[in-house]
Amino acid sequence: MTTPMIQLSGVTKSFGSVSVIRNVDISIDDGEFAVFVGPSGCGKSTLLRMIAGLESIDGGDLVLNGQRINDVPPDQRGIAMVFQSYALYPHMTVAQNIGFSLDLKKVPKAEIAREVDRVAELLQLSDLLDRRPAELSGGQRQRVAIGRAIIKRPRVILFDEPLSNLDAALRVQMRAELQKLHQELRPTIVYVTHDQVEAMTMATRIVVLNKGQVEQWDTPIELYNHPVNTFVAGFIGSPRMNLVPGTIVADGIAQAFRADAGWTVKLAGRQLAGMVGQSVTLGIRPEDIRPVESADEADLQAIIAIVERLGAETYLNVQNGEDTLLVRAQGDLALKPGATVQLAMNHKAFHLFDQTNRIIAV
Amino acid sequence: MAGVPIRRARAYNFLAYVTLVLISIFCLLPFVWMALASLDTNAQLFLKWPDAWTFDNYIRVFATENGVRWFANSLFTVLSATILVIIISGLGGYALSRSKAWWKQPFLYAILLIRVLPSTALLVPLYKILLTFNNGIGALVRPVAGENYRTIMHVFGFIDGYLGLIVVLATGQLPLALWIMKVFFDGVPKDYEEAAILDGATLVQRIRRVLIPLALPGLAAAGLFSFMSAWGDFLLPLILLSSPELQTLPIGLFRAFLRINEIDYGLLAAIATIYLIPAVIAFSFARRFLVQTFSGGVKG
Numbered sequence: 267m268t269t270p271m272i273q274l275s276g277v278t279k280s281f282g283s284v285s286v287i288r289n290v291d292i293s294i295d296d297g298e299f300a301v302f303v304g305p306s307g308c309g310k311s312t313l314l315r316m317i318a319g320l321e322s323i324d325g326g327d328l329v330l331n332g333q334r335i336n337d338v339p340p341d342q343r344g345i346a347m348v349f350q351s352y353a354l355y356p357h358m359t360v361a362q363n364i365g366f367s368l369d370l371k372k373v374p375k376a377e378i379a380r381e382v383d384r385v386a387e388l389l390q391l392s393d394l395l396d397r398r399p400a401e402l403s404g405g406q407r408q409r410v411a412i413g414r415a416i417i418k419r420p421r422v423i424l425f426d427e428p429l430s431n432l433d434a435a436l437r438v439q440m441r442a443e444l445q446k447l448h449q450e451l452r453p454t455i456v457y458v459t460h461d462q463v464e465a466m467t468m469a470t471r472i473v474v475l476n477k478g479q480v481e482q483w484d485t486p487i488e489l490y491n492h493p494v495n496t497f498v499a500g501f502i503g504s505p506r507m508n509l510v511p512g513t514i515v516a517d518g519i520a521q522a523f524r525a526d527a528g529w530t531v532k533l534a535g536r537q538l539a540g541m542v543g544q545s546v547t548l549g550i551r552p553e554d555i556r557p558v559e560s561a562d563e564a565d566l567q568a569i570i571a572i573v574e575r576l577g578a579e580t581y582l583n584v585q586n587g588e589d590t591l592l593v594r595a596q597g598d599l600a601l602k603p604g605a606t607v608q609l610a611m612n613h614k615a616f617h618l619f620d621q622t623n624r625i626i627a628v
Numbered sequence: 629m630a631g632v633p634i635r636r637a638r639a640y641n642f643l644a645y646v647t648l649v650l651i652s653i654f655c656l657l658p659f660v661w662m663a664l665a666s667l668d669t670n671a672q673l674f675l676k677w678p679d680a681w682t683f684d685n686y687i688r689v690f691a692t693e694n695g696v697r698w699f700a701n702s703l704f705t706v707l708s709a710t711i712l713v714i715i716i717s718g719l720g721g722y723a724l725s726r727s728k729a730w731w732k733q734p735f736l737y738a739i740l741l742i743r744v745l746p747s748t749a750l751l752v753p754l755y756k757i758l759l760t761f762n763n764g765i766g767a768l769v770r771p772v773a774g775e776n777y778r779t780i781m782h783v784f785g786f787i788d789g790y791l792g793l794i795v796v797l798a799t800g801q802l803p804l805a806l807w808i809m810k811v812f813f814d815g816v817p818k819d820y821e822e823a824a825i826l827d828g829a830t831l832v833q834r835i836r837r838v839l840i841p842l843a844l845p846g847l848a849a850a851g852l853f854s855f856m857s858a859w860g861d862f863l864l865p866l867i868l869l870s871s872p873e874l875q876t877l878p879i880g881l882f883r884a885f886l887r888i889n890e891i892d893y894g895l896l897a898a899i900a901t902i903y904l905i906p907a908v909i910a911f912s913f914a915r916r917f918l919v920q921t922f923s924g925g926v927k928g
Contacts, residue, residue: 318826319825319826320822320825320826340825340826341825341826341827341828341829345826346826347822347823347826349819349822349823350819351817351819352819353817353819353820353822353823355820355823355824355838355841355842356842357841357842357844366824366827366837367827367828370827370828370829370833370837371828414823414827418827
C-alpha cells in the first residue's frame with residue numbers, strides 16, 4: 267500500500283472550552299478529490315484550515331506525504347488554498363495576483379512571466395492578465411484564484427466553499443471546469459462544501475462531518491448506497507431519504523416494519539427475528555417509492571399534499587397519518603393535491619437504523 | 629408631487645431656491661470680504677469694492693512680516709503630526725480591528741471620550757506634564773549641547789519646541805484616526821492576509837505589499853482629516869510656543885490682529901487667505917478618499 271498524501275490521526279481542536287474537531291481520522295491518497303461535507307458549523311472549514319496551517323492543531327497528527335507537519339509553517343507545507351471570497355489582491359493585476367508567490371520567492375521576472383502565461387493559458391485567462399480583480403466577472407475571479415494556487419505546483423490544493431458566491435448556472439459550469447482541471451493536473455484536492463450535490467458530482471471520496479466528528483468517509487456512491495447512520499442517510503442524496511420511525515413486529519415466520527403512524531410493510535429476506543419489538547428507523551429513498559394503480563401491489567396508501575411536476579420526474583409529498591413521505595416518480599404525473607395514491611416500495615432498498623441511529627447489518 | 633397643481637409646485641420651488649440662495653450668501657460673505665479686502669489698498673471692516681487692486685498686502689505678509697517662517701512652521705508641525713497619526717493609527721487601527729481582547733470596546737470608547745472633552749479644560753494639567761517632560765529633556769540636553777542648547781530645545785523641547793506641539797497635535801487627532809482605521813480594517817477580510825501567508829509572505833511583506841496598499845484609502849482619509857483639523861488648531865500653538873521664530877500662521881494672524889496702534893484689515897485678510905489655502909487643497913484631495921472609506925471597505 268502506498269503512503270497516503272494526507273493523513274489525519276486523532277486530530278482535535280477546541281476554541282476555548284468548545285470542542286470543534288473531535289478525534290478525526292482520515293487518509294487521502296495522492297491525486298484524490300476529497301470533499302468535506304456537512305452542515306454549517308460542523309467544523310469542515312476549521313479542519314481544512316488546520317491542514318493549511320491557518321489554525322493550530324491541539325492534538326493528534328497531521329501527516330503530509332509521510333512527514334508530520336503539525337508545526338510546519340503554512341507556506342512550507344507545499345499546500346495552496348482557494349478562499350471562499352477568492353481574496354484576490356485588489357491593487358494588483360491578474361498577472362501580479364497569479365505571480366505573487368513567485369515574486370515573493372525572488373524568482374526572476376522572465377520566469378514568473380513564463381509561469382503566469384502557462385497558468386493563464388490553462389485557465390483561459392490570457393486576455394485578462396492586465397485587468398484588476400474589480401473588472402472581472404465572478405467566474406473569472408474564481409479562475410484567477412485557482413491560478414494563484416496552481417502556479418506554486420502544490421502537492422495539495424485546498425478549496426474552501428469556492429462556488430458558494432456564484433450563481434446556479436455558473437456553479438454547474440465551474441464544477442465541470444474543476445473536474446477537468448483535476449483530471450489534467452492530478453493534484454490532491456481537498457474541497458469543503460455544505461452542498462452535497464457538489465460533493466456527489468466531483469468527489470472521488472467524501473468525508474461527511476457532523477459536530478466536529480467524521481460520520482463516514484467513502485466513495486460517493488458507497489455513501490449513497492450504504493449510509494452507516496441516519497445523519498449520513500439524511501444528508502447525502504437530494505431529495506433527502508425518507509426516515510420513518512417505527513417498530514419491528516412479527517409477521518408469521520418473517521418480520522415486518524410497523525410505522526408509528528400505523529402502516530406496515532414486510533421486511534423480506536432479513537434476519538431480524540431477534541429484534542421483534544425494537545424501535546427502529548426505516549430509511550427509504552424517494553426514488554424507491556412509486557405510485558401504483560391497484561391496492562394489491564401497494565404497500566400503503568397516502569394522501570397527496572404537494573405535487574412538484576418537473577417534466578422528466580414528479581415529486582410527490584404524501585401523508586399517511588403523521589408520516590410525511592417524499593416520492594420521486596419517473597415521468598410527468600398529473601396528480602392533484604388531496605387525492606389518495608397507492609404506493610409501492612422497493613423492499614430491497616430499505617435501510618434500517620437502530621435506536622442509536624446506526625445501520626442494522628443484515 | 630402628485631396632487632399639487634403645477635403653479636403651486638413652481639411657487640414652492642421658487643421659495644426653496646430663494647431660501648437656499650440667501651443661506652449661500654450668508655455662508656459665502658466672509659470669504660468674499662476676505663478675498664476682496666486682501667486685494668484692497670484701503671480695506672475696511674465692512675464689505676466694499678476695493679479702492680484699487682493690489683497684491684501689496686500679500687507681499688507685506690512675506691516681506692515685512694515673518695510670513696514665510698509662520699507658514700513653514702505651521703506646515704512642518706502639522707505635517708509631522710499628520711505623519712505620526714498615519715503611522716500610529718494604521719498600526720493601532722489594525723490591532724483594534726483584529727484583536728478580540730476584552731478591553732477593546734472600553735478602549736475604543738475611552739479614546740473617543742478624549743476627543744469629546746474640550747481640550748481647553750485640560751490645558752493646565754497638560755501644560756504641567758509637558759513642562760515636566762521639558763525639564764527632563766532639558767536636563768539631558770544641557771550637558772552635551774553647550775551653546776546650542778536653545779536651538780536644540782526649539783526642536784526637541786516639549787514647551788516652546790516643535791516636538792511638544794507635534795506630539796500634542798497628533799494626540800488630539802489620534803482618536804478619530806484610530807476609529808477611522810479600525811472601521812476600515814473591519815471591512816478588509818482576513819482572507820487577504822491568509823492568502824498572503826500561504827503565498828509565503830513574511831510579516832513585513834504582508835504589511836508592505838498587501839495591507840498598506842489595501843489600507844491606502846483609509847490612511848489617506850485619516851491623514852487628511854488630521855491635517856485639516858490640526859491645521860485649524862489655534863489654542864495649542866498659542867499656549868505651547870512663545871519664541872517668535874517658532875510662531876505658526878494662526879498665531880501670526882492673531883498677533884497681527886492684536887497690534888495696538890491700528891488694525892490693518894488688508895494684511896489680516898491676506899494672512900487669513902494664505903492660512904485657508906492648504907486646508908482647501910487638503911480637502912480637495914480628501915473628497916475621493918472619504919467616499920471610498922466611508923462607503924465601505926475594499927472592493928475587489
